[in-house]
Amino acid sequence: MAQHFLLSAASRTLSLRQIYKAGEDAAYQTFCKMRWPETDGQAVFPRCGCCETYDIATRRKFKCKACHHQFSVTSGTIFASRKMDFVDLLAAICILVNASKGVSMVQLSRDLDCQYKTAFVLAHKLREAMAQEVHTGEVLDGHVEIDGAYFGGHIRPANEKAERVDRRRKEHQTGKRRVVVVLRERKGRALPFVTMAEAEGVDLAKEHVSRTATMSADEASHWDLLHAGWPVDRVNHSICYSDHGKHTNMAESYFSRLRRMVVGQHHHVSPRYLHQYANHAAWLEDKRRVSNGGLAITLAANAMGAPVSRTWAGYWQRAA
Known part of the structure; x- marks a missing residue:
């Protein structure tokens, strides 16, 4: 009997140990490359499309030379206004794709050492990014x-048998x-x-x-x-x-x-x-036949290409 793909070494190309060992700077560069793949991570202002920017390295921000607006790698994406470190965001993506049948938000919040609501909103933002790929080209054939x-x-049935309903x-x-x-x-x-x-x-x-x-x-x-x-x-x-x-x-x-x-x-x-x-x-x-590293890169790219969530923006202020 052939070995199941999830049991093979080919399914394991990324681990949490690798992510945290590489550190925050490496995670930040990964998100830059996912946001601007056509320029290999060089910033492009999303509003005017200008490729000439100043790099404000101390704040991890950029400034457009044409219109002088400041922006970050997550501006205008589903991670806009994020407060988590980039290494934690990448770890969250890794944990989510490693769980072939999902992961509870209590477990995710413990793994990331954050509040339950933070994990809940982050996971739903990532699911929103998944949905954009799932519902792309919606006409099926074959x-x-x-x-x-x-x-x-x-x-839930009542405790007393006489009180139970159909x-x-x-x-x-x-x-x-x-x-x-x-x-x-x-x-x-x-x-x-x-x-x-x-x-x-x-x-x-x-x-x-x-x-x-x-x-x-x-x-x-x-x-x-x-x-x-x-x-x-x-x-x-x-x-x-x-x-x-x-x-x-x-x-x-x-x-x-x-x-x-x-x-x-x-x-x-x-x-x-x-x-x-x-x-x-x-x-x-x-x-289901893609390695966890491939899944993580795909999900990160989907998230960086997705717009600001209108469903989950303002959840902390009870707007969602």
């Missing part, structure tokens, strides 16, 4: 699997239950969405799946509408999970990772932020 899974909305009935629901619908190319990328009902996946398929594609789905009745637009393979999961090549195993693999992330690591995810975790799981699933 053979696409579609499936949905329910998350949240757990109803938790399946609508009047007893909490309103927090959500469905993650995933469209996944076979041997390709995953595209997740958070909806109120699994049947909404039909409209998502119309918007995000090419008409030249073929599809796979289970026997749920709402997927019958897919036959009007695509050749669809159906598999009855009450009988088997694969029927002569007809399956939705790639979609199920994604849900396995997401469910272990939500249940095993975070234990509870608010429906308000469920889409962030869904995108995180899709990003990890799409890059």
Whole structure:
């Protein structure tokens, strides 16, 4: 039996020891190269695009020679107004990509020696950067699997048996239950969405799946509408999970990772932020054969290319 990629030496090309041994200056230069790869880390003012800048080395800032504005390597990015050291930011990225099924914010805050809320906001900013890559080029082609899974909305049964209610009935629901619908190319990328009902996946398929594609789905009745637009393979999961090549195993693999992330690591995810975790799981699933060093560099580049977060800016002031 072949060795799993995560057990191989090829999957381990970066460690926390390397990051902290290299030090703050090396981490700072890494972020500069991620921000301005076309100039190999030489500063370019993001507003006017001027390449001629003064380097204020004592403050790690730059000053544009044309308009005299001062800026830093994180200005206008998702890390804008950051207070953490660059080596800690790089370590946070390393910890996040090393956890193949996510990492709890309590653990992240302890590893970085920061407040829980600091770790929570930082991780969600990084997930926002992941989402920009996950939802780039949203039309899927080839053979696409579609499936949905329910998350949240757990109803705790009453202690006394006589006081317990039928938790399946609508009047007893909490309103927090959500469905993650995933469209996944076979041997390709995953595209997740958070909806109120699994049947909404039909409209998502119309918007995000090419008409030249073929599809796979289970026997749920709402997927019958897919036959009007695509050749669809159906598999009855009450009988088997694969029927002569007809399956939705790639979609199920994604849900396995997401469910272990939500249940095993975070234990509870608010429906308000469920889409962030869904995108995180899709990003990890799409890059499951990339080394942790490659993942860290990709995520750092995504973060430095992402604009200031409008969702998480002002979280400390209760604006989010």
